[in-house]
């Protein structure tokens with residue numbers, strides 16, 4: 001790695017200004033989060049007597065315990081639904097993206113536009129037919145019903161995303177693999193997937209976060225058995241109206257997997273992976 | 282038996298507005314080293330892609346060995362995977378996620394070679410190309426010239442029935458290029474594999490080829506041995522493309538004196554071969570003179586062309602002299618031993634049989 005170029009005086013001043021602005025914004029955005037954290041660590045009694053932003057006088061995990069008891073099953077449901085929905089939507093979207101990016105076939109552009117236009121279907125517009133379909137399939141209030149819904153809803157976006165990632169792979173690389181004797185499926189597994197790990201990681205993070213946080217489908221397609229954590233937390237707001245510490249602790253439980261995911265996957269989100277495979281033009 | 286036969290190959294792009302290949306015909310003999318030579322955009326890569334099966338031509342048929350790989354009616358089409366062709370792409374096309382070793386063994390793995398055999402083949406080709414210390418690197422960690430050698434090595438480890446090499450030496454420095462060129466020719470001789478090699482560098486074409494196919498605008502202009510193209514170019518395009526320094530062209534009016542044609546330009550006249558006297562009398566034509574066909578003579582010599590020396594380029598055992606005669610800039614190549622004869626002014630002569638005569642309008646060669 002080459003070092004950065006030295007900065008001039010004005011540039012340094014500008015940098016200082018940028019950082020000050022960034023700091024102010026950061027404080028602004030983190031304040032509610034700070035409030036949630038402190039409240040979640042207070043006892044139910046303390047919540048009423050102190051300001052939401054003050055540091056707890058006595059740290060307690062009471063709220064977390066109560067929230068977890070309430071959210072245990074929904075959290076597990078969420079985990080299964082999100083893992084399944086992410087896996088299938090990323091896998092199928094990636095295969096579709098590969099076909100659209102690297103192969104030409106009859107009506108390919110028409111089909112692509114049809115698939116991708118589904119991204120612009122408003123969520124609410126498909127709610128009723130979706131509910132009816134899932135119920136007819138006997139999947140109402142099962143994790144499979146939500147996995148199916150999220151997979152179907154995720155495929156267009158994933159197809160668009162993967163097509164653009166895979167479109168950046170020069171055609172000659174795929175052609176070379178063909179001459180080396182490999183069929184499309186083997187090329188997908190041995191060349192395309194390993195060369196675009198960042199794309200997959202990006203897609204997984206994106207899908208995981210959106211399915212995990214999703215509320216509307218979950219409300220409509222589940223009753224009690226398969227209820228995901230977002231719905232359950234929402235219900236808590238109604239039933240445990242006064243216990244702010246438990247509610248905030250519940251939010252923390254819900255935010256935790258996403259946080260962990262970002263921390264683990266973050267290091268893979270580096271650029272420049274494709275560099276060097278083709279002649280610079 | 283020809284190893285590759287191409288008939289009436291046409292590739293049209295942009296709904297027929299661009300003809301990348303225009304009724305291209307070719308037979309490459311078994312074991313031959315065939316070079317496609319031509320300016321940028323003349324359809325060289327397009328022809329290779331058709332042979333490899335990566336591009337379906339608009340019309341035409343191709344046979345490899347005794348197998349039709351694409352028929353005129355397109356009912357027969359052999360997939361690229363089945364053609365057993367090793368190709369080096371102009372853009373290298375290295376697999377970004379694999380190491381150099383992985384890149385080079387990828388095709389062999391598919392053919393169920395044993396681990397030891399793959400290892401042995403990869404190592405021997407890698408050391409020949411001077412990339413053995415790079416085997417565990419990824420393509421992103423290589424320089425352009427190293428990548429190009431990896432791409433070449435990846436083709437050479439295979440046992441194909443046909444090599445297609447698209448400018449495989451374009452990115453190497455002069456010394457390395459010469460060395461790899463020699464190695465390539467040697468391997469090709471040893472393996473006896475039919476090879477089609479694309480370049481726009483005529484020196485490369487001249488040194489490597491058994492046969493050169495000179496192309497322009499998707500058509501074959503002339504094909505033949507390097508000698509054929511050099512000594513008997515069929516038109517001014519071929520004459521100008523092959524040979525370095527570039528051939529000199531002079532537009533002359535022909536007059537016949539005592540049965541001998543004279544090519545007049547300015548106040549000077551070059552005597553031509555008697556065989557052409559009848560055909561050329563009274564016409565105007567283009568005379569091509571190879572720089573090395575100029576002979577230095579004494580400035581007092583009759584019928585010599587006299588010129589003023591502009592620049593002398595010493596090349597070691599040869600010198601290239603740029604001089605003006607009758608307001609025309611000409612180039613001559615002489616032995617360095619003659620350097621003392623090159624002063625401010627020189628006089629040169631040309632053997633009448635070494636002149637290349639072309640029709641002034643069509644540019645086609647005129648032979649006696």
Ligand SMILES: Nc1ncnc2c1ncn2[C@@H]1O[C@H](COP(=O)(O)OP(=O)(O)OP(=O)(O)O)[C@@H](O)[C@H]1O
Pocket residue numbers: 294295299300301319320321322323324325326327328371481
């Ligand atoms: N995919 C394409 N779409 C449209 N036109 C194309 C396409 N590929 C090539 N062409 C055109 O076809 C002609 C021949 O291209 P080709 O790549 O075969 O040239 P080339 O001889 O290999 O040139 P170079 O020496 O620059 O590599 C060019 O005029 C080019 O613009």
Ligand SMILES: [Mg+2]
Pocket residue numbers: 325326327371447
């Ligand atoms: Mg080309």
